[in-house]
Amino acid sequence: MDLKDAILSLLEEREPGKTICPSEAARRAAGEGAWRPLMKPVRQAGRELAAEGRIEVTKKGKPVDAETVKGVIRYRLKGPGNV
Incomplete structure (x- = not known):
């Protein structure tokens, strides 16, 4: 599965305004395989999206610059109601 598709499909399954962890996308993309090696590529896909x-x-619930942020992050769909 494409990494961007993994991120977007997980987000579309959530309630509006809810987030996912990049590791969830890595797990989905990996299927039965090892997901940890996909973490850097997933974060890159997240930056691109x-x-x-x-x-x-x-x-910590607040939007950040995807290019400069370090540490624990989450993704959410951009749109109305996401503050």
Whole structure:
């Protein structure tokens, strides 16, 4: 599964405004395989989706710059109601 598709499909399954952890996307993309090696590529896919305006990258519930953020992050769909 494409990493961007994994991120977007998980987010679309959630209630509006809810987030996912990048590791969830890595697990989905890996299927039965090892997911940890996918973490850097998933974070890159998340940065690309954020640059395209499709998702927000958050830290402690607040939007952050996807290009400079370090540490634990989450993703949510960009749209009305996401503060």
